[in-house]
Amino acid sequence: MTITHHPGEETLAAFAAGSLDEPRSVVVAAHVALCPHCQATVAGFEQVGGALVERSVPAASRAGALDEALARLDEAAPPAPVIPEAAPDCPGVLAPYEVGRWRWIGPGVYWRKVDVPESEGTRVFMLKAAPGSSLPHHGHSGVEWTCVLQGAFRHDLGRYGPGDFDEADSSVDHTPTVEMGDVCICLVAMQGDLELRGWLGRLMQPFVRL
Amino acid sequence: MRYEAESITPQKAANLVRAIAVRRDREAFKDLFNFYAPRIKSMLMKRGAAGEIAEDLAQETLIAVWRKADSYDPQRATVSAWIFTIARNLRIDRFRKDQRAQLHQVYELMLPAEADPPDVPFEAVERESRVRAALEGLPEEQVRVVELSFFEGIAHGDIASKLGIPLGTVKSRLRLAMARLRDFLGEDS
Secondary structure, three states: OOOOOOOOHHHHHHHHHOOOOHHHHHHHHHHHHHOHHHHHHHHHHHHHHHHHHHHOOOOOOOOOHHHHHHHHOOOOOOOOOOOOOOOOOOOHHHOOOOEOOOEEEEOOEEEEEEEEEEEOOEEEEEEEEOOOOEOOOEEEOOOEEEEEEEOOEEEOOEEEOOOOEEEEOOOOEEOOEEOOOOOEEEEEEEEOOEEEOHHHHHHHOOOOOO | OOOOOOOOOHHHHHHHHHHHHHHOOHHHHHHHHHHHHHHHHHHHHHOOOOHHHHHHHHHHHHHHHHHHHHHOOOOOOOHHHHHHHHHHHHHHHHOOOOOOOOHHHHHHHOOOOOOOOOOOOOOHHHHHHHHHHHHHHOOHHHHHHHHHHHHOOOOHHHHHHHHOOOHHHHHHHHHHHHHHHHHHHOOOO
């Protein structure tokens, strides 16, 4: 897998620090799981986190804190949470979440919900599009972060194949086209509603809240 | 007076974790607790956790170190980075508002299963020295905005008012700091 589009360093830093909301983190995690380069960058920012812990001014523990902790060492560990296997056509990082059924939303295009709790209007879903199909021409009211899981699409800014990460914001207005060959499946975190343009978009808009 | 460690080398910390893993060494646990618990508590309080909660989470973090010591992989992360991630995940879990929220699990599921993937560009020890060199080369004011922005999750505008500097200065400090970190963390440097 040759990955050419990565999340920005600021995104990876916020992700490593635990400061990104859950919907965006899930899509970043799907990319990182596939990308050794970004695994190293995230590990680098985790090392920055470790260094900041080392440098921080200690906040005195309450009296008896160490004895309290020592007394707990022999307690049995609580059972590890059981995480079901991710569905066969879902990335492993989605294992803890409910995933909905594919719904037809347009010619060759399907959508399914991923039950990551919404954060400030950002939701997670998967999109599946047939080879050669055009996704509706659209703009965004907020961020749209996409990790390609399978197949490839193209838009003004390049080709996005498996593992590639597309970090678009409200300034982007585009018409992605799916390449011939494989069905294209993407994991998307989108803030606000997709503003569909063109006749097909206007036709679909009342039926789907994307 | 309570003993509080002033510093710890990466090698010393790794040896302490190993002593816990191989012989459940309680003295090693004490040393790790004395160094890390007050610092984790401090970090969590900076992120807005109340003192009691930060204290509890710091204790949970060190208990997790005791329980997971045998899964600690020194190739992958230094002890400080590893403990940072444990505390991060416990904090996210503790403050989730929705039972469907599972981000603390996602961080673990994301990691490749193999302990030492062949294409990892460098190991934890080298990463530690690169990060140390990068942070030492940065002016303290730049480290501070990195800390506030990413590690305390504060918006740029709020950092500007907190530090009493213009928004543009916050952004330029961040940009300079990130460029330097990128150089040190990059595979090609």
